[in-house]
Amino acid sequence: MRGTAQLPASKSESNRALIIQALAGGGQLGNLSDANDTQLMQRLLINPEAPLFDAEDAGTVMRFLTAYLAMTGRQTELTGTARMKERPIGILVDALRQLGARIEYTGQEGYPPMRLLGRTPQPATDEFTELTVRGDISSQYISALLMVGPMLPSGLRIWLTGKVGSRPYIRMTQALMQHFGAQCRDLGEVLEVRPQAYKPTDYAVEGDWSAASYWYAMVALAPAGSHLTLPDLRRHSLQGDQAIVGIMEKLGVKTEFLANESVRLTQTEPTGEFTQDFTDCPDLAQTVAVVAAALGISVVMTGLESLRIKETDRIAALQAELAKFGGALTDEGNEHFRVTSQDFQVTGQTVATYHDHRMAMAFAPLALRGRLTIEAPQVVRKSYPQFWKELDKIGFTEKAS
Numbered sequence: 438m439r440g441t442a443q444l445p446a447s448k449s450e451s452n453r454a455l456i457i458q459a460l461a462g463g464g465q466l467g468n469l470s471d472a473n474d475t476q477l478m479q480r481l482l483i484n485p486e487a488p489l490f491d492a493e494d495a496g497t498v499m500r501f502l503t504a505y506l507a508m509t510g511r512q513t514e515l516t517g518t519a520r521m522k523e524r525p526i527g528i529l530v531d532a533l534r535q536l537g538a539r540i541e542y543t544g545q546e547g548y549p550p551m552r553l554l555g556r557t558p559q560p561a562t563d564e565f566t567e568l569t570v571r572g573d574i575s576s577q578y579i580s581a582l583l584m585v586g587p588m589l590p591s592g593l594r595i596w597l598t599g600k601v602g603s604r605p606y607i608r609m610t611q612a613l614m615q616h617f618g619a620q621c622r623d624l625g626e627v628l629e630v631r632p633q634a635y636k637p638t639d640y641a642v643e644g645d646w647s648a649a650s651y652w653y654a655m656v657a658l659a660p661a662g663s664h665l666t667l668p669d670l671r672r673h674s675l676q677g678d679q680a681i682v683g684i685m686e687k688l689g690v691k692t693e694f695l696a697n698e699s700v701r702l703t704q705t706e707p708t709g710e711f712t713q714d715f716t717d718c719p720d721l722a723q724t725v726a727v728v729a730a731a732l733g734i735s736v737v738m739t740g741l742e743s744l745r746i747k748e749t750d751r752i753a754a755l756q757a758e759l760a761k762f763g764g765a766l767t768d769e770g771n772e773h774f775r776v777t778s779q780d781f782q783v784t785g786q787t788v789a790t791y792h793d794h795r796m797a798m799a800f801a802p803l804a805l806r807g808r809l810t811i812e813a814p815q816v817v818r819k820s821y822p823q824f825w826k827e828l829d830k831i832g833f834t835e836k837a838s
């Protein structure tokens with residue numbers, strides 16, 4: 438396997454930049470993602486007076502728009518897919534209510550759909566408006582609150598409690614806010630945002646490191662001598678999923694950062710068993726689990742708590758699908774899971790994808806070891822609509838179902 442694969446632009450950066458641009462009232466955004474999650478955010482932001490916002494299956498859209506619409510005093514409804522109605526939002530809604538938003542649930546308490554009924558503005562004081570927010574369910578609540586922070590008359594101080602997950606996404610939010618002229622301070626358990634208008638600023642979005650992980654997986658599983666180039670990736674990234682560089686080194690992929698903002702991946706020797714914490718990079722867990730199982734390398738995975746409330750229960754989905762090949766993801770207690778495999782073989786199995794783009798993309802690299810079928814392949818549109826086309830370019834044959 439040799440060639441160049443095009444990546445989508447980061448949907449996390451894109452969706453933050455779109456919200457901040459809407460609050461700043463301008464600035465050009467370059468290289469926005471073609472991911473459905475980003476295209477959807479863009480479409481919904483065009484009409485902030487709409488009576489209903491359907492965030493579909495996009496977590497960032499649901500969480501960021503709820504805060505944006507609530508704090509701009511809109512009266513509207515927010516809904517999403519059946520799965521979105523099972524993904525909690527109570528922590529964000531409680532915080533927004535403390536900031537004066539009137540929000541009611543129209544279905545199950547603590548979950549979308551919701552009705553926004555406007556907002557009672559708070560008077561300016563000399564002290565930050567303070568909130569205490571749990572950080573152990575989803576960082577998206579915290580990012581959503583931070584981004585509306587500068588428009589609050591007294592700014593915002595957030596006290597984080599619990600084991601904070603997906604922290605790099607919080608840092609990405611703060612970095613982009615700063616890029617657009619907002620002052621933020623990260624004091625670990627305390628985050629502060631000064632009241633201040635965002636400045637319309639241009640921003641060029643980087644390629645998506647989570648999407649890059651699937652190409653790393655392919656290099657890891659490809660015949661010896663394989664290499665790939667991925668354009669649009671920076672050595673100094675805002676994306677925590679750049680952690681794939683270090684993880685894949687252990688699974689036999691070497692990364693070289695080239696001068697023109699691209700990386701070159703080459704196959705090397707894996708280092709053997711290891712333990713990996715995914716608290717900061719949950720979206721890499723599926724990629725790593727599949728590669729480790731296919732290579733027969735036992736990996737202990739920790740920090741997987743948030744996987745159960747993503748597009749699907751990703752732990753259950755991985756367990757069910759790995760088992761079809763001879764792989765396993767075993768719960769060893771105390772939030773430790775071990776990937777193992779016995780005689781791992783790819784022999785024409787069909788992989789179910791559970792409405793989860795990352796299930797489809799994480800299992801696709803197994804095609805380097807044999808024939809397999811991925812069900813509902815169009816799920817990739819959530820973050821990487823061109824995924825199958827790019828695979829085709831590299832030389833995989835794709836058969837439309």
Ligand SMILES: O=C(O)C1=C[C@@H](OP(=O)(O)O)[C@@H](O)[C@H](O)C1
Pocket residue numbers: 448449450497574575576577580602603606719720743
């Ligand atoms: O803020 C973001 O852009 C994201 C944060 C993470 O979610 P959690 O904070 O819920 O872990 C990640 O899994 C998701 O794909 C994107």
Ligand SMILES: C=C(OP(=O)(O)O)C(=O)O
Pocket residue numbers: 494495496497498720747748795820
């Ligand atoms: C979890 C994800 O997205 P979101 O939470 O934004 O739906 C993801 O892309 O893997």
